[in-house]
Amino acid sequence: MTASADTIRQVVQDVLAQLGKSPKSLAGSHRNGDWGVFQTVDQAVAAANEGFDKLSEAPLAHRVTAIQLVKEICESQAEELGRAELEETKIGRLDHKIEKLKIIKLVPGVEFLRTDAISGDRGLMLTEYAPFGVIGAITPVTHSLPTLAGNVVNMIAGGNTLVVNPHPSGARIACEGVRRFNQAIFKATGLENLITIIEKPTLETAAAIFSHRGVKMLVVTGGPAVARAAMESRKKAVVAGPGNPPVVVDETACTENAAKSIIRGAAYDNNLLCIGEKEVFAVEKIFDSLMDNMGRFGGYRLNNSQIDALTKIAFAPPEKPGDHYHLNKELVGKDAKVLAELINVRVPAGTELLYGETDESNPFVPEEQMMPFVPFVRAKNVDHAIELSLKHEHGFRHTSLIHSRNVRNMTKMGKAMDTTLFIKNGPSMAGLGLGGEGYLSFSIATPTGEGVTNPLTFTRQRRCVLVDDLRVI
Numbered sequence: 001m002t003a004s005a006d007t008i009r010q011v012v013q014d015v016l017a018q019l020g021k022s023p024k025s026l027a028g029s030h031r032n033g034d035w036g037v038f039q040t041v042d043q044a045v046a047a048a049n050e051g052f053d054k055l056s057e058a059p060l061a062h063r064v065t066a067i068q069l070v071k072e073i074c075e076s077q078a079e080e081l082g083r084a085e086l087e088e089t090k091i092g093r094l095d096h097k098i099e100k101l102k103i104i105k106l107v108p109g110v111e112f113l114r115t116d117a118i119s120g121d122r123g124l125m126l127t128e129y130a131p132f133g134v135i136g137a138i139t140p141v142t143h144s145l146p147t148l149a150g151n152v153v154n155m156i157a158g159g160n161t162l163v164v165n166p167h168p169s170g171a172r173i174a175c176e177g178v179r180r181f182n183q184a185i186f187k188a189t190g191l192e193n194l195i196t197i198i199e200k201p202t203l204e205t206a207a208a209i210f211s212h213r214g215v216k217m218l219v220v221t222g223g224p225a226v227a228r229a230a231m232e233s234r235k236k237a238v239v240a241g242p243g244n245p246p247v248v249v250d251e252t253a254c255t256e257n258a259a260k261s262i263i264r265g266a267a268y269d270n271n272l273l274c275i276g277e278k279e280v281f282a283v284e285k286i287f288d289s290l291m292d293n294m295g296r297f298g299g300y301r302l303n304n305s306q307i308d309a310l311t312k313i314a315f316a317p318p319e320k321p322g323d324h325y326h327l328n329k330e331l332v333g334k335d336a337k338v339l340a341e342l343i344n345v346r347v348p349a350g351t352e353l354l355y356g357e358t359d360e361s362n363p364f365v366p367e368e369q370m371m372p373f374v375p376f377v378r379a380k381n382v383d384h385a386i387e388l389s390l391k392h393e394h395g396f397r398h399t400s401l402i403h404s405r406n407v408r409n410m411t412k413m414g415k416a417m418d419t420t421l422f423i424k425n426g427p428s429m430a431g432l433g434l435g436g437e438g439y440l441s442f443s444i445a446t447p448t449g450e451g452v453t454n455p456l457t458f459t460r461q462r463r464c465v466l467v468d469d470l471r472v473i
C-alpha cells in the first residue's frame, strides 16, 4: 500500500499539531488565525507555542512593550470595549465594565521578576523566574475581557504565551480584545500570537486544552464546576474559584462607612465580582442604624413580602435532600431597578442596591447570588456573626470583610475565616487595589493558594549556582 503525498502531509500535520508545533513548511503559518483567534485548539496551541519560541528569543524589553500596549488599549478603548462586553453578556453595569478595563494598568509587570541571590563563602546562587511556556486560560462571563487582559499582562510578564477558552457568552468581546492586543504587539515588536483564543469555545475545547501536550499549565477563573475540572486535570493548575463573601459589622463600626462600603462593593457591576459583598451579619446593637444608613447612600430596603417574592424568582428550591438552592442565571448581574420591577416595586432613580433583613435560611445567604440584593442577618454578638460568616463562606477561603474599630475582633475574624482576602473598613474592591493598597488581578487563586495572581505565579523557579567565585566583596 502506498500513501499519497497529501495523506502523509495530513498525518505529519496532525502529529505536529498534537505536539503543539506548527507545521510551517507544510501548511501555511499561524497567520491562518485571525490575529490570534483560532477555530481549533490544535491550531491555537501550535501558534501559541511558536509565539512562545519567538518571545523566548526576544529581549525582555519586548515583554515590557507588549504589556504596556495591552494596558494602553484597555485604558484608551475602555468605553467602546466595555460597552461591547455589556451588550454581549447583558450582565453588569456600563460604568463598571469601563472601569474594570481602565484599571488593568494596576496589574503588575516584569518589575515583579526580581532575581534572588545568595552570595557566600562558596560563591553565588541565583534564583531566576522562568516561564512555563503556553498557558491554558479559562475565563468567566462576569469579566470576560478584564480577566483575559489581566491574565495576559501577568503571563506575558513571566515570559509565557496563552491559549484562552473564554466563556461562550463573553467570547466575542474576548476575541476582539485578543485581535487588538496582537495587532498592536505585532506592529511594535514583530511578535505574533502571544495570545491565542478559541473563537467558538465549548466544554470540549476546554477539555482539549486541559489535556493538550502543548499546554504546560492551566489557569481557570470561574465557578465550582470548572474549578473541580481543573483540580482533577493532570497539569499544574492555578484555580481562581468561587466565593460567597460575608461581611461582619460589629458594635464598634462606623455604620455610615460600613453602609457606604457595602453599597460600593455589592453594587459594583451589579455584584458580579467574586469578592463582592454577598451577605451581611450585623450585631443587634447597630443593626437598625446600619439598615437606616444603607437607605441613605443608594440602597433600597425591601420588606419581608418583597424579599419573599424576589427569593422565589431568584432561586429554584433543592431538587433532592442534601441539595442546595439553584440560582436563576437570568437574574445574575441585572440592575437593582430591573430586579425590583420583577417584583412590582418601583425604586427611586439612583438606586444601586436592594437590601433587606432575612434570617440565615434564606437562600440569598448561603448562595453566591451575583445580583444586587444583599441580605442582612441579625447576629447576637460578634462571635455569632463570625460563626455565621464561617458557615456561609463554605470553606472557599476566598474573601471576607469586617467593619469594626476593635482590632481584637478583626484578628479573631481573620484567624477564623482564613480567607485569601480579608478586608477591613472598606469596600471589597479595596482588596484588589481599588481604594486600598495592593496590586490588581481578576484571577484570585483560592483553592490552590497562589492568592491574587501576579507575574511570579506564572513562573518556574530556576537555581543557578557558581561555585567559589563571583562573591566580589
Ligand code: NAD
Pocket: 138, 139, 140, 141, 142, 165, 166, 167, 168, 202, 203, 206, 207, 221, 222, 223, 224, 225, 226, 229, 239, 240, 241, 242, 243, 273, 274, 368, 442, 443, 444, 445, 446
Ligand atoms: P462558570 O463557572 O459558569 O464559567 C467559568 C468558565 O469555566 C467559563 O469559561 C466556562 O465555559 C468554563 N466551564 C464551566 N464548566 C466547565 C467545565 N466543567 N470544564 C471546563 N470549563 C468549564 O462561571 P461564570 O459564571 O463565568 O463566573 C462566575 C463564577 O466565577 C463565580 O463563581 C465567581 O465567584 C467565579 N469567579 C472567581 C474569580 C476568582 O478570582 N476567584 C474571579 C471571577 C469569577
